[in-house]
Amino acid sequence: MRTIQTTPFTDQRPGTSGLRKKTRYFMQPHYLENFVQAVFNALRKPEGFGGDTLVVGGDGRYHNRAAVQTIIRMAEANGFGRLLIGKGGILSTPAASAVIRRHRALGGLILSASHNPGGLDADFGIKYNVSNGGPAPEAVTERIYQESLKLTNYSTSEHPDFNIDEEHSELFGETEIVIIDPLVDYTSVMEALFDFSALAKLFQGGFRMVFDAMSAVTGPYAQHILEALLGAPAGTVINGTPLEDFGGHHPDPNQVHAKELVGKLSSSDAPDFGAACDGDGDRNLILGRNFFVTPGDSLAIIAEHAQICIPGYSAGLAGAARSMPTSTAVDRVAAALGVKCYETPTGWKFFGNLMDANLCTVCGEESFGTGSNHVREKDGLWAVLCWLSVLAKTGKSVEEVAKDHWRRFGRSYYQRHDYEGLETAPATAMVDALREKLATLNGVAIAGSRISHADDFSYTDPVDGSVSSKQGLRILFDDGSRIVCRLSGTGTEGATLRVYLERYLQDDGGKVVAEVLEPLNVAAQQLLELRERLGREEPTVIT
Numbered sequence: 001m002r003t004i005q006t007t008p009f010t011d012q013r014p015g016t017s018g019l020r021k022k023t024r025y026f027m028q029p030h031y032l033e034n035f036v037q038a039v040f041n042a043l044r045k046p047e048g049f050g051g052d053t054l055v056v057g058g059d060g061r062y063h064n065r066a067a068v069q070t071i072i073r074m075a076e077a078n079g080f081g082r083l084l085i086g087k088g089g090i091l092s093t094p095a096a097s098a099v100i101r102r103h104r105a106l107g108g109l110i111l112s113a114s115h116n117p118g119g120l121d122a123d124f125g126i127k128y129n130v131s132n133g134g135p136a137p138e139a140v141t142e143r144i145y146q147e148s149l150k151l152t153n154y155s156t157s158e159h160p161d162f163n164i165d166e167e168h169s170e171l172f173g174e175t176e177i178v179i180i181d182p183l184v185d186y187t188s189v190m191e192a193l194f195d196f197s198a199l200a201k202l203f204q205g206g207f208r209m210v211f212d213a214m215s216a217v218t219g220p221y222a223q224h225i226l227e228a229l230l231g232a233p234a235g236t237v238i239n240g241t242p243l244e245d246f247g248g249h250h251p252d253p254n255q256v257h258a259k260e261l262v263g264k265l266s267s268s269d270a271p272d273f274g275a276a277c278d279g280d281g282d283r284n285l286i287l288g289r290n291f292f293v294t295p296g297d298s299l300a301i302i303a304e305h306a307q308i309c310i311p312g313y314s315a316g317l318a319g320a321a322r323s324m325p326t327s328t329a330v331d332r333v334a335a336a337l338g339v340k341c342y343e344t345p346t347g348w349k350f351f352g353n354l355m356d357a358n359l360c361t362v363c364g365e366e367s368f369g370t371g372s373n374h375v376r377e378k379d380g381l382w383a384v385l386c387w388l389s390v391l392a393k394t395g396k397s398v399e400e401v402a403k404d405h406w407r408r409f410g411r412s413y414y415q416r417h418d419y420e421g422l423e424t425a426p427a428t429a430m431v432d433a434l435r436e437k438l439a440t441l442n443g444v445a446i447a448g449s450r451i452s453h454a455d456d457f458s459y460t461d462p463v464d465g466s467v468s469s470k471q472g473l474r475i476l477f478d479d480g481s482r483i484v485c486r487l488s489g490t491g492t493e494g495a496t497l498r499v500y501l502e503r504y505l506q507d508d509g510g511k512v513v514a515e516v517l518e519p520l521n522v523a524a525q526q527l528l529e530l531r532e533r534l535g536r537e538e539p540t541v542i543t
C-alpha cells in the first residue's frame with residue numbers, strides 16, 4: 001500500500017446525480033483519487049471493509065477504463081474484501097443497481113456523466129450508490145463532500161493494469177477481484193418481471209420496433225434482451241455499439257437529440273414503436289408512429305396498466321411518486337387506483353427511501369426517467385419493456401394507448417424549456433430575485449388565470465424526516481396550471497435554467513401543446529425578467 005500526499009479540491013460536492021466535470025479536469029493528478037478516497041472515508045467503519053463488496057462499472061465513455069483501474073488499486077489499498085467489476089468496465093446505471101442489490105454489496109461506484117456528451121473534450125462523472133442500489137442520499141453525499149475538503153492523503157497500491165476484459169476472479173492482496181458479465185443480473189431482474197414469451201409472440205406477429213442505443217451503454221443490453229431473447233429482427237437495435245464519445249452525439253434521448261430515431265418514426269415506412277436510452281441507460285424516450293409520448297404521460301400510462309399488463313406488478317401498486325417538476329398526470333392515475341402519489345425534489349436519490357419503505361412501486365421524472373422498485377435507479381430498458389407489455393396486452397398502437405388515457409383522465413399539456421449556456425452569476429441572481437418576489441404573487445392574475453400559491457419547494461422525507469429545501473420555484477394557478485423554475489445540477493459549464501410549464505385540461509388531448517402553453521411561457525419569461533436580465537427570448541431546447 002502507498003499513501004500519497006494530496007491537497008483538497010474545493011469543488012467535489014456531488015450535484016443532482018454525482019460529481020460531473022469536464023473530462024480533462026477529471027484527469028488532472030489526484031482529482032479522481034481524492035473523490036474516491038473521500039467516498040471511502042465517508043463510509044469508513046471501525047471493522048474496515050474486509051467483509052464488504054464494492055461494485056464498479058460505467059457507461060464506457062472516455063476515461064472509464066482508466067478510472068476502473070485507479071479504483072481497483074485504491075479499493076485494495078483501502079481493504080475491500082471483494083470487487084465486482086463489469087467486463088470491460090461496463091455496467092449501465094440500472095444494471096449496477098441490480099448487481100449491488102443481488103450481491104448484497106456495500107455499494108458501488110458508477111462512472112458516468114449520464115446524458116452529458118462523452119470524450120476527451122466532453123464530460124466525465126462518478127457517483128456512489130448505497131447498499132439498496134440507489135444513489136447516495138443527500139446526507140451521504142454531504143458527508144463525502146465534507147471528507148473531500150479535509151483530505152491530506154489517499155491510499156493506493158502499485159500494480160500494472162488488471163485484465164478487466166475477461167470474466168474471471170483473481171486475488172490481489174486480500175482483495176478478490178471478480179470480473180462479471182454486465183448483462184446477467186440485469187437480465188434476470190427483467191425476466192422475473194415481464195412475460196418474455198408474450199413479448200416474443202408480439203415480435204413473431206410482425207410487430208416492428210427501432211431501439212436507438214445512441215452509441216451508448218444500452219446497446220449490448222438491448223441487443224441481448226430485444227434481439228437475442230425476444231426474437232426481434234436483427235437491426236432492431238441501432239447505434240448499438242458503445243463508443244467512448246457516443247459517436248460525437250449527445251446521448252440524451254429526447255426529440256432534439258434522438259433525431260435519427262424521430263426521423264424513422266415519421267417516415268412512410270415507420271415501425272410500430274420507437275425507443276431510445278441515454279448514455280448510462282437510465283433514461284428512455286417512447287415514440288409511436290408519428291407520435292411522441294411525454295415522460296409524464298409515459299409514467300402515468302405505465303402506472304395505469306402495470307397491474308393488468310405486467311406480471312411483476314400483478315399484486316398492484318403500493319403507491320406512486322414523481323419529482324416536483326414532473327407533470328401531475330400520474331397523480332390522477334394514483335387517485336383512481338386508490339394509492340398515494342408522493343412529490344419529491346428532482347433527482348432519483350429521493351425515491352429510494354419511499355421504495356425501501358414500500359410506499360411507492362413506480363416513480364418517474366419529466367427528464368425521461370421512469371422506474372420501479374425492481375432496482376433503485378431509473379431504468380430505460382425497463383420502461384421499453386413496460387410499453388411493449390402494454391402494446392402486447394391491449395393490441396393497441398402507442399397513439400391509441402395515449403389517447404385512451406387522455407379520454408379517461410384528461411391531459412397535462414406539458415413542456416420543459418431549457419435555457420443553456422447562461423452565465424452563472426446573473427442566472428443565479430435572476431432565480432434569487434424571483435424567489436424574493438414569490439410571497440407577493442398570491443392572487444396575481446396572469447396568463448389568463450390567477451396565481452393561487454407560489455413557493456420555493458421544500459421536501460420532508462416521510463421516512464427519515466430529512467429536509468431538502470430550495471428545490472425549485474413553483475407557481476401554482478387556480479386552474480391547476482403550473483410554472484416551475486430551477487437551475488440544473490448536472491451541467492459542467494455555466495448554468496442552465498429549466499422552466500417547466502404545465503396546463504391540465506379535461507379534454508381529449510387533441511390541442512396543440514405549444515399553443516396551450518404559450519400564455520404560461522410568456523408569464524414565466526416576464527416573471528423571471530429573462531430578456532432584461534439575460535437577453536434570452538427563446539429556450540435552447542424544448543422537451
Ligand code: VG1
Nearest residue numbers: 016017114115347365367488489490
Ligand atoms: C437532470 C434532470 C433530473 C435527473 C438528473 C440525472 O438534473 O432534470 O430529473 O434526475 O438530470 O439524470 P438537473 O439538475 O440537470 O435538472 V441522468 O440520466 O444524468 O442520471
Ligand code: CO
Nearest residue numbers: 114115280282
Ligand atoms: Co442517465
